[in-house]
Amino acid sequence: MTDVGDIRVPTWGMPTKVKITTREALWWHLRGVFGVTIPRTQVCDDHVSPFEALAEAFFAEVPVSLWIGSRGFGGKSFLLSALAVAEAENLGAQVTLLGGSGAQSLNIHEHTGNLWDFENAPKAKLAMERTKYDTHLINKGHIRSLMASATSVRGPHPQRLRLDEIDEMDLEILQAAQGQPMRKFGIETQTVMSSTHQHAEGTVTEMLKRAKDSGWPCRRWCFLETSNPIDGWLTPEEVERKRTEIPQRMWETEYMLGEPSLENRTFNLDLLHEAFSATVEEHTGEQPVVLRKVEEGSTYVTGVDWAKQKDMTVISTFDTSRDPWVCVAWQKVNRLPWSVMVTRAWNQWQHYGGQIIHDATGIGNVVDDLLKDMSHRSLHRKIIPFVMTGGRTRTALFSEYVAAIEHGHMQFPMIQYAYNEHRFCGDDDLFGKGHPPDSIVSGALAWSIRKKNPVIVMPVQGTTRRSPWVV
Numbered sequence: 001m002t003d004v005g006d007i008r009v010p011t012w013g014m015p016t017k018v019k020i021t022t023r024e025a026l027w028w029h030l031r032g033v034f035g036v037t038i039p040r041t042q043v044c045d046d047h048v049s050p051f052e053a054l055a056e057a058f059f060a061e062v063p064v065s066l067w068i069g070s071r072g073f074g075g076k077s078f079l080l081s082a083l084a085v086a087e088a089e090n091l092g093a094q095v096t097l098l099g100g101s102g103a104q105s106l107n108i109h110e111h112t113g114n115l116w117d118f119e120n121a122p123k124a125k126l127a128m129e130r131t132k133y134d135t136h137l138i139n140k141g142h143i144r145s146l147m148a149s150a151t152s153v154r155g156p157h158p159q160r161l162r163l164d165e166i167d168e169m170d171l172e173i174l175q176a177a178q179g180q181p182m183r184k185f186g187i188e189t190q191t192v193m194s195s196t197h198q199h200a201e202g203t204v205t206e207m208l209k210r211a212k213d214s215g216w217p218c219r220r221w222c223f224l225e226t227s228n229p230i231d232g233w234l235t236p237e238e239v240e241r242k243r244t245e246i247p248q249r250m251w252e253t254e255y256m257l258g259e260p261s262l263e264n265r266t267f268n269l270d271l272l273h274e275a276f277s278a279t280v281e282e283h284t285g286e287q288p289v290v291l292r293k294v295e296e297g298s299t300y301v302t303g304v305d306w307a308k309q310k311d312m313t314v315i316s317t318f319d320t321s322r323d324p325w326v327c328v329a330w331q332k333v334n335r336l337p338w339s340v341m342v343t344r345a346w347n348q349w350q351h352y353g354g355q356i357i358h359d360a361t362g363i364g365n366v367v368d369d370l371l372k373d374m375s376h377r378s379l380h381r382k383i384i385p386f387v388m389t390g391g392r393t394r395t396a397l398f399s400e401y402v403a404a405i406e407h408g409h410m411q412f413p414m415i416q417y418a419y420n421e422h423r424f425c426g427d428d429d430l431f432g433k434g435h436p437p438d439s440i441v442s443g444a445l446a447w448s449i450r451k452k453n454p455v456i457v458m459p460v461q462g463t464t465r466r467s468p469w470v471v
Contacts, residue, residue: 020090023055029086035118036082039231043224050075050226053219054083057160060188066211066218067194068204071254072242073223073234076194077104080162081111083192087160088141089125093187094158095143098177100168100195102147103391106132108164109145140185146177153177159187166195167204174203198253198427200260222257247402266425271406276419291413292319292328300328300354303446304345305438306364307334314418314442315345317352318410320450325404327412328352332438338363342370357445360385386445398430401444410447415439 020026030036040051053067069076080097087093099105113130115121127136135143146152148169153176161181166174174193181189197204211218227234243251248268252258294300302317317329329348333341349356360368368385375383388394404410405422412418421437428434436444 020058020086023051026055026058026086027051029090030082033118033120033122034082034085034115035120036115037231037233038079038082039226039228039233041225041228041230041232042221043228044222047221047225048219050079050221053221054079056217056219057083057190057192058086060190062217063189064191064193064211064214064216066204066207066216067192068197068218068220068257069194070222070226070257071196071198073226073239073255074196074221075226075233076196077108077164078111080164080192080194081108082115084108084143084160084162085112085115088135088137088143089122089139091187092137092139092141092185093160094141094156095160095162096156096158096177096180097143097145097162098148098153098164098169098173099145100148100165101391104165104168105145105147108162109133109135109143112143148173150176153180156180157182159183159185159189161189161191163191163193164195166193166207167197167199167202168195169203171203171206174207196254197257198250198260200264202260205260220257223255244407245403246399248406250399250402264426264428265423266402266427266430267422268406269423271408272419272422274408275405275410276412276414276422289330289413289415290328291330292326294352295319297321300352301446301449302329302345302349302352302354302356303442303444304356304358305441305445306341306359306367307438308336308338308341308363311435312438313341313345314438315348316439316442316446317348318443318446320354324409324411325447325450327410327443330413330415330418332417338367338370342367342374346371346374355382355384355449357384357386357449359388359441359445361388384449386448388441395431397444397448398436398440401440401447402430404447410443 020029027038027040030038038051038054040049042049053065056062057065067076084095084097087095097105097108099108112135116123116126116130125137125139127138133145144156150173153173157180159181161177163169163174163177178191181191183189193207195204199205208218223234223239226232227236227239247266248271253260298319298321300317301320302315305314307313312332312334314332316327318325319328329352331344333344358364358367364385368383371383372380418439421439425437425440426434430436
């Protein structure tokens with residue numbers, strides 16, 4: 001046995017019957033038994049530490065609590081996993097996990113498995129082998145991940161309900177899930193609704209209104225709490241790198257916990273205008289635009305977004321040998337035979353050389369074959385198909401492109417069509433259910449195959465030490 005705080009932790013993985021009754025005991029239990037170091041240092045005046053939020057929920061000091069934290073840097077999903085494990089293992093509670101999507105629910109449950117794999121974890125408390133969806137304990141504790149559907153969330157009645165990324169969750173599903181918690185076996189009910197606040201008129205906004213009316217506490221923390229020099233785990237290099245990879249407004253809203261904008265435009269208009277100032281001459285975009293001739297020693301990449309009827313096929317080529325990248329050729333076409341549009345893209349690519357990356361979603365898969373049929377076998381490796389899947393792939397593609405525009409890494413001629421598509425683009429177009437503008441897709445595809453060069457960063461105040469979640 002090893003003494004940690006005011007409890008004794010078994011080091012050989014056997015069950016412990018010690019009932020946790022204090023915050024100090026809970027923190028040391030998670031650290032010693034499951035190898036988790038949770039920051040408990042508050043930095044911002046109006047925030048709490050992540051551990052304080054976890055402890056309040058564990059001891060069911062309030063029936064419902066709302067967590068608002070930085071995207072990625074807040075560790076919210078992992079915190080919910082640690083909370084669920086502690087409740088099932090120590091209290092014998094039944095816990096359900098529900099994310100904004102089925103994949104998110106499974107992701108939280110997968111995190112719980114990593115905790116059980118720690119060398120000191122009391123594996124003898126597991127009643128059976130863990131599955132993709134369930135963890136059963138011999139003390140009647142149970143952790144279950146649910147699919148984000150009305151049918152799935154109406155079934156179980158656990159004592160504890162853990163909801164993650166509720167701003168991506170349909171309000172009807174959340175409301176149905178709220179009927180789950182039921183007190184039994186002497187264990188009090190408690191619900192946590194956790195998320196990054198990103199939609200001005202989304203589920204989090206509605207829950208904040210209900211929290212105020214119902215007296216539920218809203219606990220906030222940002223990356224400054226998780227990167228504090230005492231017990232934080234986030235490094236200044238990680239913070240600064242992320243800041244340069246995402247749009248400015250996303251940083252202010254989702255990482256600094258600013259209020260989402262009702263206007264919901266994606267680009268900072270001042271920074272966008274600077275990006276479209278490579279030449280004083282304006283272009284409508286109706287005719288192919290050639291800004292620069294081929295230069296010896298320069299390297300090029302061409303990005304293509306395909307369309308035939310309603311939307312536009314946009315072909316953009318960039319000189320990648322300098323910073324910022326400069327758009328040297330740009331054109332848009334539609335309502336032409338596929339063979340003609342593919343030939344136009346192929347000719348522009350061949351004129352400048354380098355690589356070509358195109359949207360291979362749907363018909364793009366056939367277009368990829370056409371490009372390769374037109375090219376010598378030695379050029380096939382320079383033809384890169386990109387399948388525009390949803391979720392993280394799409395979010396990363398557009399987030400990094402918007403950041404490149406706003407941080408001055410890309411320059412365009414003043415092509416009115418492309419400028420307007422960027423100017424009036426909203427978050428829903430890129431990150432929601434809307435349709436991403438063609439010129440943005442073309443540019444984002446090109447930017448996505450850049451070489452990742454090391455970035456020299458300045459330290460962020462208050463972030464000087466790394467203390468990982470897992471010991």
